[in-house]
Amino acid sequence: MKFFIDTANLAQIKEANDLGVLDGVTTNPSLMAKEGIKGEANIIKHYETICELVDGPISAEVLSTDFASIIEEGKKLAAIHPNIIVKVPMIKDGIKALKWFTDNGIKTNCTLVFSAGQAILAAKAGATYVSPFIGRIDDTSWDGVELIAQIAQIYSLQGFKTEILAASIRNALHIVRCAEAGADVCTCPLDSILGLLKHPLTDIGLAKFLEDAKKM
Ligand code: E4P
Numbered sequence: 001m002k003f004f005i006d007t008a009n010l011a012q013i014k015e016a017n018d019l020g021v022l023d024g025v026t027t028n029p030s031l032m033a034k035e036g037i038k039g040e041a042n043i044i045k046h047y048e049t050i051c052e053l054v055d056g057p058i059s060a061e062v063l064s065t066d067f068a069s070i071i072e073e074g075k076k077l078a079a080i081h082p083n084i085i086v087k088v089p090m091i092k093d094g095i096k097a098l099k100w101f102t103d104n105g106i107k108t109n110c111t112l113v114f115s116a117g118q119a120i121l122a123a124k125a126g127a128t129y130v131s132p133f134i135g136r137i138d139d140t141s142w143d144g145v146e147l148i149a150q151i152a153q154i155y156s157l158q159g160f161k162t163e164i165l166a167a168s169i170r171n172a173l174h175i176v177r178c179a180e181a182g183a184d185v186c187t188c189p190l191d192s193i194l195g196l197l198k199h200p201l202t203d204i205g206l207a208k209f210l211e212d213a214k215k216m
Contacts, residue, residue, distance in 0.1 A: 102126030152182030
């Protein structure tokens with residue numbers, strides 16, 4: 001399973017990349033706004049900087065919602081760098097745009113996916129990635145990871161090539177469960193990635209080894 005970091009914060013992207021286990025980055029309009037990135041020129045510059053930091057797929061989300069504008073915006077985003085993945089919302093014009101991008105060799109990430117039916121449509125349109133939002137499903141008292149398992153089963157049975165990108169990850173356990181459920185990629189906040197490191201027995205064991213090492 002690949003690890004993407006889910007942020008537009010350059011320091012966090014660098015910290016995750018320095019770990020050596022990072023495969024890519026996802027952003028969305030909320031994450032860009034959180035970093036104070038405003039205006040087309042600054043948005044493009046920020047994506048360029050992320051592409052310089054990480055050598056892997058970088059999802060950049062379109063802000064348009066009608067077919068013609070999604071295509072125009074997606075082409076501009078894709079032109080920034082060969083690693084840019086055009087992120088398109090799961091709406092009717094989004095599906096049409098995904099198919100257009102597929103037919104024109106532009107890689108895509110279908111976002112805001114909350115059901116297996118939506119995931120089937122994204123795969124039919126040839127999306128490179130489909131992004132089910134695990135945490136937001138959990139917030140409604142359903143089990144988001146169950147959706148990952150369901151999509152993984154359908155894609156495997158049907159031979160769909162779209163990769164399952166588990167999004168809206170809230171903790172380290174989400175990452176472990178998504179790996180078990182068959183996600184191809186998990187996009188995670190830095191805290192969730194670092195959460196995988198934690199175990200008190202590791203800390204206790206290391207303290208003892210270092211203490212005993214003084215007697216060596
Ligand atoms: C990433 O592609 C998604 O936009 C992101 O994971 C959503 O996460 P959130 O539900 O924590 O906002």
